[in-house]
Amino acid sequence: GMMSVEAAKARPLAMAMSGPAAGVAAAAHTARALGIGRALAFDMGGTTTDVCLVADGVPETAGQRKLGDYPVRLPMLAVESIGAGGGSIARAEAGAFKVGPRSAGAVPGPACYGLGGTEPDVCLVADGVPETAGQRKLGDYPVRLPMLAVESIGAGGGSIARAEAGAFKVGPRSAGAVPGPACYGLGGTEPTVTDANLVLGRLDPHRVYGRSIRLDPGRAHAALEALGRRFGLSVIAAAQGVVDVADASMLRALRLVSVQRGYDLREFALIAYGGAGPLHAGALARQAGMSRVIVPAHSGAFSALGCLVSPVRYDAVQTHRAKLEGWDAKVVADRFRALEQQCLRPLAGEGHAARSVLVGRSLDLRYTGQNYEIDVPYEEGDVAALRLAFERRHRQLYGYATGESVECVNLRVMARIEPDAALAPVAAVSGAGAPLASPRAFFPETGEVSTPRHDRGALAVGQAVAGPAVIEDEWSTTVVYPGQRCVADSLGNLVIETGR
DSSP, X not given: OBOOHHHHHHOGGGGTTXXXXXXXXXXXXXXXXXXXXXXXXXXXOSSOEEEEEEETTEEOEESOEEETTEEEOSOEEEEEEEEEEXXXXXXXXXXXXXXXXBBOOOOTTGXXXXXXXXXXXXXXXXXXXXXXXXXXXXXXXXXXXXXXXXXXXEEEETEEEEBBTEEEEEEEXXXXXXXXXXXXXXXXXXXXXHHHHHHTTSSOTTSEETTTEEOOHHXXXXXXXXXXXXXXXXXXXXXXXXXXXXXXXXXHHHHHHTGGGTXXXXXXXXXXXXXXXXXXXXXXXXXXXXXXXXXXXXXXXXXXXXXXXXXXXXXXXXXXXXXXXXOOHHHHHHHHHHHHHHHHHHHHHTTOXXXXXXXXXXXXXXXXXXXXXXEEEOOTTOHHHHHHHHHHHHHHHHSOOOOOOEEEEEEEEEEEEOOOOOOOXXXXXXSOOOOSBOOEEEETTTEEXXXXXXXXXXXXXXXXXXXXXXXXXXXXXXXXXXXXXXXXXXXXXXXXXXXX
């Protein structure tokens, strides 16, 4: 959520992971607007990919993360990041392909124009609510703040592909802002995910990115040819291998925030944004068994929208060690009231009316002797229901419930004010937009095939585009894979039906 400048000065740690959190907030808002109960927010940029779960319109949060080597016990989004993005560098390592986490990054401009920004994020959204996590790590430091449960992986548009120890690897090393991917023509020679997408025909070499950059397919071809030669692969096979390795890393992140937390991926929609997210989302959703992908309007600048639709929010946490057996509801109620005042005072000081504030109470619970907790909503007076809720969540996360003694570790209060914001319908377009061109692109299912390229702004509401196809706008490039169908909705979103 948002806070005042004065509050940020007093609690700077509360801004940790705020970059990925803004995109997740926008994804949660989009999920609520479209009536999507469960979604995964998927942000792929130039260096990493971040994912977060949103359930019932609320992002998952984490009550403890790590910042370097230090634990921080404040709530933040449970974002998972991987070192794979549009600029991730591909390489050969140990006889295999590898991509990332080293990245080419992006020169100013192209990040918003289909090449990926800085890092891709994935977050689970259930019933319009991004998942949060109570304990996370920032670098090597544990952080006990409530934060969104965003998982980041070192795979992005600038992730470098390489041969390493006989294996093909992509990321987390990135080509950096300069020299960037080989196709930028700024001195980079190592192949990246962006180079692979260009060679496969999914990025347009005739298009000008960021007002001044034209991609050079010859340089991308040369970089991937050198990598493929180490494995006896053609340039096309090497390029597809780079994309496959990056996709595999991102698929693991999708499963990490959903399947490994007791959810069924098939029940989720994938909300894809960031410069490179829409390039890969259709393939990832199909592999994960997900039936729908949402590419929001202005997907390359989606995090900026998140800053406009985020609630004003304050959190407070207090240690309270007590077993549910012998639970003293009066003591707990008194402590919760004190925590609520900690949250309500700054809201009142900012001029917010108390009647507009939504307050939530929860407990960090665990089986006695465990070293990890589960955040469970608290309703005063019903300890039996509290235990049932804890065991239901424990069974969902870990596959079992023991019936043993349960203890409380922390009390948590969240106070928020929702913004008065709504997504506006797009301006009507007369007639169906015809393809700009139909160059050839490679897909494993079809081989090299004629692939129509559409201007997103020319698509009429309700117009369907059958895959394979590419849809371009000033923010990003969306790939509709063979067998998929894409429809432009009234809010400017592209809705891809994967056929699953």
